[in-house]
Amino acid sequence: MHLSQKTLGRLAPWLLSLFLLIIWEAVCRGFEIKPFLFPAPSLVWTTGVELAKPIFEHSIHTFLTTMAGFAIAVVVGGLLGMIVGSSPIVYRALYPMLVGFNSVPKVAFVPVLVVWFGIGTIPAIITAFLISFFPVVVNVATGLSTLEPELEDVLRSLGASRLDILFKVGLPRSMPYFFASLKVAITLAFVGSVISETVASNLGIGYLMMSASASMNMPLVFAGLVVIGAMGVVMYELFAWLERRITGWAVRGQNAPG
Template structure:
């Protein structure tokens, strides 16, 4: 009960601080007579967002699907690669430097190549979202798999189970908190990757909305698209945070 009240109090503080920020933005923009093309007041942005809500939802849905597709691929391949890295020194020596090198390349620089290779559909956006997100999954999964306590490893060896039993019943549950932490980071990165792909070549998505609005100096539309992106990012992160709490109940703080 105390934990619920504490979380409710934190939520009210967050909502109040957001409301104060929006109010201060509105008041300062109007008092200082800032031109809407430079910084529109929140009221103008919300009117734009409400008037074209169906149009924004259609583009947001497209961005959401490409984000989730890239994220899903990142989780599948990231966990698989991490398992191989932990299981084989040879594989780690051969592949890990390549993974680090690929992560060091700015994805904006190689995004046009994906458009050349895969066309202008959803595929290049999904690929870029995957590339940006997968490194976080790999790093956190490797960390989790290698952070299993020695006494747990010794107990698993004493019980003399098969390698698969040892992995699924000992290593994977112990690494689950790190994997879920990596997923929380990766979902935000996947959203960034999807937007980068839409910036490069797209006729749909919130990235396309921002880019086209920039060309016509429609600043309220840019801010409206950004607000939708913020809501989407918070919702996805919150969903994974809930999944983390549900999958690792032993990590919940005591009231």
């Protein structure tokens, strides 16, 4: 019985992941690679099961920290994107500064944040915010700035104010851009929080991985990487699902909501 294209599309990520895991396991066993260099998936799984409780506790801390920084990034980035996208003057004034700020490696801010706020959760939240707000700003501003001038002229001729155009036309039109930014920003937020945890925290997956690497416990390091990747994939898929439900009118073809 032949699989339909839709079913095959749903199974493809799982089949590819399974294939890569089999190759990974075969390479580690075939070349007898030492676990402290490159552990096999079976060893990573065993370590994850044995240390499930501490991994879960640290992963919950990382998840909550990431969500806090991400939430701030969405609010600040959305508001700033609205301001930048609705005014050409503000766009020209702020955009070079935003690009320059985003070009600075965020890990460079962590020592400064430690001096200001001490070691702990706050530097991780701020780092997650700093690294994830830029995509939100850019996409919201792009969505608003691409509104056709002819459409604006028609709406003004019908008596619509600038706020009417912004809230009733501009923002709904920018929703696909907004949700696209969320899918990018959430993965970056995890990167930011883990970076900070490896440098300036005594909790979280980043701290757990640094402690494990110091003792050459590579299976635990890889277990931490798997947990971070899994959390990122779950949140990405959540926002992709919301995108299909809320902005289905902007989706075409196979990605349309079913």
